[in-house]
Amino acid sequence: MLPKETLSELLLYLVEHEELKSLEALHSFNPAQVRAALKELAFELRRESEKEQDLSKMAYKHLDELSPKVKQVLSTLTPREFQTLFKQFGVDHG
Secondary structure, three states: OOOHHHHHHHHHHHHHHOOOHHHHHOOOOOHHHHHHHHHHHHHHHHHHHHHHHHHHOOOOOOHHHOOHHHHHHHHOOOHHHHHHHHHHOOOOOO
């Protein structure tokens, strides 16, 4: 799967450059409605991506105290998994 930031850019590109003529056969949605939905989705993905990047940049004060093996395991986690794990153990960031 594509990273959220990349997917967001792809959706915005499609909104700007695709005519979406094949939608006429559906008779359910018009191109303007689909463009608006894709644009909204792109912006939501961008917000989620930025939020996840912020989480991944958090400097946990206890991180330096961890062993190399633990750091290796933590490096495999997604930013969301990382945050959830630290929240579960009650570790504050900063």
